[in-house]
Amino acid sequence: MSSKISRLCEAIIEAGWLAALIIVPVFFNVYSSRVFEPDKISLLRSIALVMIGAWLIKLIDGGGAAAPLPASATQTPRGNLWRQIRETPLIIPALLLVSAYLISTALSVAPRISFWGSYQRMQGTYSTFSYIVIFFLTLTHLRSRVQLNRLLHAIVIASLPVALYGILQHYSLDPLPWGGDVKLRVAGNMGNAIFIAAYLIIAFFVTLERFLRSAGRLLAEQGGEIADALLVGSYVFVLVVQSVAIIFSQSRGPWLGWFAGIYIFVLLGLIALRSRATRRGAGFFHWAWLGWIGLAVAGVAFLISFNLPNSPLAALRSVPYVGRLGQIFETEEGTGKVRVLIWEGASQMILPHAAITYPDGTPDPLNALRPIFGYGPEAMWVAYNPFYPPDLAHYEARNASPDRSHNETFDALIITGAWGFIAYVVLFGSIFYWTLRWLGWVRNRQDAILFLALTLLGGLGGALIPWLALGDLRYLGVAIPAGLILGFIVYLTISAFRSDFTLADDRQPGAPAARHPLGHRRALCRNPLRHRHRRHAHLLLDVDRRPARHRPGLARPFGRGTGRGDVCGGRHAVVLQHAFSVCGAHAHGRDPA
Incomplete structure (x- = not known):
């Protein structure tokens, strides 16, 4: 039985991740020199410190490192710490990733800057x-459906x-006099058109x-209640506003x-x-x-x-908004040219050199180790x-x-080296793998x-083809x-063609339920559209760093994973880390203000 102090500390921890979700994306300070990025980061750091303080007080009070599971969950022995770490996905x-940052910081060409971050x-x-830290505290303290709904x-x-602020900027209703053009491509509370679009698609x-x-x-x-009707109307309004702001950003990567997220979602x-139509004899939905x-x-x-080049559709490139989709391969002018030139230098940095x-x-003195462990966070401008x-x-x-290289892969290779890049790929690959496994899209060793083969071949092909073609x-x-x-999407598409393929929640009555990797049955929702992780995979497609950065657990299940019938077992924890990393998104572009 936890004490009042422990329960208070747990409430503070939850208030911390909710504050990070709500305040950090909205906040900016027009009275500071940079307006957006350092101010958001300072706020998030402060929230993390408060959460750590509450956790330490709870630990001293005897409340344990993690919040207790609900009474409805049947608990099983947890085993030793290493077993829990090994058996907990992600x-x-x-x-x-933590080890990569520690090593690269210790070996950095500018250790103090790498640890604290640059002034800008x-x-x-x-x-x-x-x-x-926020990820782990959320992982160990988000336990109930009510908490999940609040998140x-x-x-x-x-x-x-x-989104509303971005729309106001588009129609020249913004009372603040920004130095850049925020009407043609809105920036909203993020200070950059790419950042606002990346945040809103999440x-x-x-x-x-x-x-x-x-x-x-x-x-x-x-039949539903009046509250459900009001919620449906509210969500439709928010979806429309979000979509309009995303379009007004005119950011090609997001x-x-x-589009990729909508494809996988649908x-x-x-x-x-299809599974339900087969049982009910509805032919249209069987082939939709x-x-x-x-x-x-x-x-x-x-x-x-x-x-x-010389496309018959070239005339459409002058059409507002639609024309932006015709500039995806633009490399000889504008921002595309700038990025290609920066990548030219970045590609030399990651190879052995003088x-x-x-x-x-x-x-x-550590030049030989740079391709392996990198130059250190925030140190690219020193070494470039x-x-x-x-x-x-x-x-x-x-x-x-x-x-910044305006590219997540190059940034990982430069600041943390090959070791950090491997950790980064393993992290995202694990997110996708466990997402598919919990959904029932990965059912056996085959x-x-x-x-694994499709994703690795896709990545290897992506590395070799440009090198062989361009040298x-x-x-x-x-x-x-x-x-x-591409390999990930191909796997999903191949899986859809299987005649015996069904999602985890669409099995025939009496069929064995998929088991959570820790041994308890998953409490997956009835509607498979709830599972959103794979929609966030698209963030890797953009050449700029998205708010997918620094979130080690998009798809972690809430709870310790030790109880049968956990109210949120098998759920995608830490989706909030997307919003936490709105600060991280600012690290890779230039503010228009």
Whole structure:
């Protein structure tokens, strides 16, 4: 029985992750020098410290490191600590990422900056560990359906003012005089058009899940309540506002992620309808999924032809909004040219090279280790100058040195080296794998091997094809994640063609339930559209770092995973980490203000 102090500390911890979800995305300070990024980071760091303080007080009070499971959950022996760590999905990949940051910080060319973060961004190891601390505290203290609903509602609520502010900017109703153009491409509370779109596509799918759940209750045979009707209307309004703001951002990368997320979301729903239609003899829904795949293939073909030189669709590139989709492969002008030039230098940094020189003339003594462990967080701008392409000075200020490569893969390789990149890929690969396993899309060893083979072949092909075609590694950072995601989507599509394939919650009555990897039955929701993790995979497609950064547990199940019948067993924990990392998103672009 926990004491009042322990329960108070648990309440403070929950208030911390809710505050991070609601306040951090909305907050910015026009009276500071940078307005957005350092202010959001400082706020998030402070929230993490308060949560740690509450956890320590709870620990001293004897409340335990984790919140107790609900009384309805049948608990099983937890075993030793190593067994819990080994058997809890995503914990080991998260710890690998922690080790990569610790090593790269210790070996950094600028250790103090790597730990605390630069003055402009504050995205050092301290900030990364703040994200991870909130992840672990959420992992160990989110235990009930009520808590889960509060978390999801917080994401939806926080996204509304962000989206509305972006729409106000588009119609020139913003009272603040920003230095950049926030009408053509809105920036909202994030300070960058890419960041607001990346944040909103995450909130969009959470809102869509809430809408479907409320609509399901409203359309149930026993009839819904007035509150359900009001919720459905509210969610529709929020979805429309989010969609309009995403479109007004005119950010190509988030748009692609949005489209990919919608494809997978709808595919899951149609697969569920296929299973039920087979039992009820409804022919249309039995084949609707196939038409959806065909429509997706046609959409991909359109995008490719739209971006080819001398395309017959070239006239559409002058059409507002639609024309942005015809500039995906733009590399000879604008921001595309700048990024390619930065990637040219970044590709040289990650390969063996002559030692860089410190200001006092001393060569870097750890040069041989740089490809393995990197230069350290926030240290790219310190080490980049020897690799600066001269042509870049024609597109950016001559005295400016890039502090980010505008690419997640290159950033991981530069700041944490090959070790950190491997940890990063293992982390995201684990998220996708466990998501599919909990959904029933990976049912046996053969499925796991096929999933692993397709994703690895996709990533390997993405790395080799540009290198063989162009002879350099400039596009390595885009090609690898694109290949990994392509392999992931191909696996999902292949799974949909299986005649015996059903989602986890659509088995015939009496069929054995899928078991959680820790041994307890999953308490999955009735509507398979609730499962949102895979929609967030699209964040890797964009060449800029998204708010998918620094979240070691999108798909972690709530609870310790030791009880049978856990109220949130098998659920996707730490979806909130997406919103926490709105700060992290700012680390990889330039504010328009």
